[in-house]
Each structure stands twice: as C-alpha cells, then as structure tokens.
Amino acid sequence: MDWTSWVISTVSRALAFGVPLLWGTLGEIYAERAGVVNLGVEGMMILGAFMAFAVTQSVGSPGLGLFCAAMVGGVAALVHAFLTVTLRANQYVAGLALSMFGLGLAGLLGRGWEGKPLSSTLPYLTVPGLSRIPVLGPMLFQDQTVLTYIGLVLAVLLWILLFRTRWGVAIRSVGENPATADALGINVTLVRYLCVVFGGLLAGVGGGYLSVAYRPAWTEGMTAGMGWIVIALTIFAAWDPLQAIWGAFFFGALYHLSYRLQAFLAPELLKLMPYFFAVVVLAASGFGRARWRRRAPAALGVPYVRGER
C-alpha cells in the first residue's frame, strides 16, 4: 500500500468525521468564552440530528432540515441560558440534565422514524477543477459536504470576531470578569444569552450533519458520545476557534487511523488512542504555566450576580 493512499484517506476521513466536532466545538467555545459551561452539547446534537432527519424526510430539503436542526439546538440552549444565567442554576447540573433530556426526548419523538433510509441527503461535493489536482484533490475536494468548507470559513470568521473586534472584547470580558464588564456598560446577561444560544445553533447543525450527511438515517442515540468529545475538544483547543480546526481534524484522523492501523497494532490500544491524547492534553492543561490555564475564561462556570464578588 503506497503512502499517498494513506495520506489521502486519512485527511479525507479526518475532515468528514471532524465536521460535527468542529461545529459543536466552535459553539461551545463561544458559550464558554462568555463564562457559561454547557454540558448539554450531546443533547443539543441529538435533538438536531432528529430534527434534521424528520424535516428532511418530510419536506425533501436537507438545507431546511439543517436550518431546523440549528433552531432546535438554539431553543435547547435557550433553556440552558434561562436556567443558568437568569435563574443562576449550577451550570454543570443544568447541562447534564439537558444532555439526558435531549437524548430522551429525541428517542421518544424518533419512534417510528427508525429504519427508514433518508429520501434526499446532503450531497457529497466534487469541487470542479480543484478535485483534479493530484493528491490534494481527492484529499480535500472530494467526498465532503458543504458543511466541511462552511465550518472552516466559520472558524476563521469566529476567530476574527473573538480576537479582533469590539464584540469579541465584550464576549471575552464577560467570561473573564463580568463585574468589570458590567461596570463598563456591557449587558452581561444579554451577551451570555446570545453566546449560549449561538453555541446551541452550531451544535444543532453538527448533529444534523450526522443524520442527513454522515450516515443518513435516524437511530436512537446516534450521536454516541460526540457531544462529550466536543467538551474535551473545547479545552484541547484552548478556547480558540482556529485551534478548534486542528483539534477536530486531529481527533478525526486519530479516529480513522484507529481502524486503519488495526492490521498492525492491537485494536484495544488503538481504540484508546484518541482518549489517551485527550487525557494527555487535559493533564498538560493542569500545569500552572501551561497556556491552557491562562486561557481558560476566569469566570467560567460562575453565575454572575450584580454586586457580588
């Protein structure tokens, strides 16, 4: 087996598998940058997956399906925002509840939708011209959906927004020191609501990708833990949208290689590989001088009450 086929399949699969992770992670980065941990990603993704499938199957438009997936993710996130920002509930508990609620609700609504192939799926693209480039063409410009490219552009735009605009400063200051932000006239509650809901929109699209493109069918629990990988990737990416690209695709590549390399290495070890790297990164982030700790939003997980410190 020559090396080009290895490189091509690894990169191509890394992109395809990394898409839902990238979208979910970009959303979670925004929520956490504003100081709100949302462990409900798994729930928002599965609701998005179900909604995208149901709408696409009924109407025949994957685009509309993905739009509705974003909406349902956004609504679920709105509930989380209401609980954690307005009612100041414990963010971790509320997020866990959202995950369980989403899994349960999607399973209930999904009764009767299982075992049906999707009539019209989100098409895989072959980019004209670019796909003919040797190696690079099949690697990057074939067998991907439009969500791969939108996701990449979105990551860059979100990085610019976060680090190069006044809005980004507002979001980050709410996550770092909400009292000061409040004193400067930033509406802490509004910023947190917007960021959490935005995170839900992206998680919904990530889930929708699974059911209308990646594996076009609905089955209960089909996200199978991706939402939790997103939580880990958010830390892995050090709350930076550009690093989320590498994180998501690195994880995608590891995931693909864990099956590709089975012919040479013990499958039990390979199965551990992605999680092993996640643990390594989390451990590295625990050391005081590591960049990660400096970059974690200081007010992450802390409800803001005006006048309290």
Next chain:
Amino acid sequence: MKRVLVAVLAVAVLGSLALAATKIKAGFIYVGPIGDYGWTHAHDVARRIVDEKYDWLETVYVESVPEGEVETYIDLLVRQGCNVIFTTSFGFMDGTLAAAQRYPDVIFAHCSGFKRWDNMATYMADFYQVYYLNGLMAGALTKTGKIGYVAAFPIPELKRHISAFTIGVREVNPKAEVHVRWIYEWYNPAAAKEATEALIAEGCDVFAFTEDSPTVVQVAAEKRLPSFGHYSPMYDFAPDYVVSGQIVHWDKIYEDFLLKIYKGVYTTKNLAHVDYWWLLAQGAVEVGAKPGMLINPKYEAALKNYVINHPTFGKISVYDLVYIRLNQMADPGITFDPFQGPVYDRKGNLRVPEGMWMSYDALITMEWAAAGIVGPWPGEP
C-alpha cells in the same frame, strides 16, 4: 382409595381448566432502546407479533435496562403481575437466575446464556449457517479478492459468524481474504462508518458485518459496493447494493415457548433442560435481503454466471450452490453444516476432523479463526 383418585382427578381437571382460562402476562426486559433497529428492535417486533397473535397473552416491556439492574426490573414486572419474563441480554444471566430462585412461581427465559433452573429456560436464534450462505455469495462477487467485515466484539458468537462466513467465501473463491475490523461497541454508527471507510481504503469491495446498525450497508452503497444486511431487513437502505443478509424471527421462538406454557407443557418445574438453539431448520433465522427475497434480483445474473468446479457437486453456479446448501440445512433432517470437517484454522491446525461436525458446546465457545481471515483476532488460541 377411590375417593382419593377422584379427588386427584378433579384437581387435575380443574387445574388444567383454570390454567386454560388463565391469561399469560409476559414481561420483556431489553438491554437497549427499542429504536436501535438492531437487537432490541428485533425482539420488540417479535413481542408485538405474539401479542397480536394470542388473545390469551398480554405483554409489557422495559427498555434500556442496565445489565446490573435487571433484578430490580424483574421485581417491578412481577409486582405488575407478569407470570412469564424474558430477559434479552447475555449480561442479564446471573440476575435472571437469582430472580428465578426468588420467584419459583414465575417462568423465566433468558436469551443467549447458558444457565438454567427449574423455572428458567434459555433461548437463542443463531446465524452461523446464514453467514456461511452469505459468504458463498460474497466470494463470488468480490473482484479484488478482499472482503471487508466490520465486527463489534471479539467474542465466540462473532468469531463463529466470521469463520462460517469465511468458510463460505473460500468454498467458491479459495484465494479470497476476509479483512476484519473490530469496533468494540454493539451500537456506534460513527465507529462502524470509519471502520468501513478504512476497509474500503484497504481495497475491500464486498462487505458484511455484525453490529447493530445499517451503517456498513449505507457506506458501502455510497461507494457503489455490494454488502449483506444484518439482523433487520436492510434492503430498503440500499436496494441496488444489498445482496442478501441475515434476518431473525424471534417470534418463532416466543410463539412456541408461550404456547407450550399455555398448554401446560412447560411449567415452573421442568425448564432446567429447555434450551432453544434455533437455526434455519426451525425458521428462527432467514437468509435474505428482506423477508421472502433470498437474493436481490440485481445480483442473480452475477451469481448464476460464476461457475465453479465443486468437489461434491462438480460444475455448479454459486446461485445453485446457495440453494442446495440452504436446503441441506433448512430441511429437518439436516445433511450439511458449515463447520463440517475437515476444517483448518488460519494457523494450519486441524479444528474439525474429516467427517465430524462441531458440537454445540464447541460452537458456543469457539475462539479460533478460519483460514482466510486477515486482521487482529484477540484471544486467538
């Protein structure tokens, strides 16, 4: 003396009348959600069939029960008045046995295990014969000589299936290889997808699998490659690419078992040796892309044109061979078994001597890999 006899007779008659008039309430305990479109889904389809069929039967179920908590749910079902309880996961075995000892008046049946009691039977519908038949077809359809197999866990059940499949492949295509990838999960569509993609990258062009989702069929179809469905009928997922597959009919077992309870054949005293191990001959499993469609018509020509020189049957098409082998295994007087000696493992050891068949015990504890299997094989002897 006479009076005693009359009394005994009266009790017996009244007792059987009372039993005939009694309704059976059967509770089903599932390990997964009924929407998995795999194992639990198939059991629930069967439950609905028997519930419709017998007016003296009422059924209830609980789904997604963690394996360690089966006893709690058995308590719940007994309190709800269930007098027959089915537990449908290997991991429920010890919990079911303990409950059977605590509730001697309730009948239990445990799926896929090996522990029984006076009031606890076991049952299983096994696919190894069907995998063998699919292997015959796969061997005829591969052009690269590499067939991909996505497998859940390296346990005897799957090793038996993969080996039976590979024996079928090699019978018609002695040089073909079956490449195996393990995903270590019963249900994980993303893992199944990436495993399939990895096999495609290795050059495999026909696919079979043992895990609980239609993913492999869908991924293969995207690349225009044929595959074999598993567990539920998967024809509709890729009508042009599903050649055949394994289909289960748990209802056949449930029907038989419940009817025998209703008629008083099975009681809470005589189940210690009741073990259903149902195969093609009993109709508990079927080979086909969907019920009634043994071979997808789109692949009939290819299989008819693939003619081999068979040691037993001489010049024969694979299409005809499939039907002959099916009849040999489906007729009540079974005259063929996939693991009919001589069978060698991939290390060259003779596993089944000439003229011998494997015993039931050897089948359910099987660890070796048939010749032709490529890839890791944890626990290989």
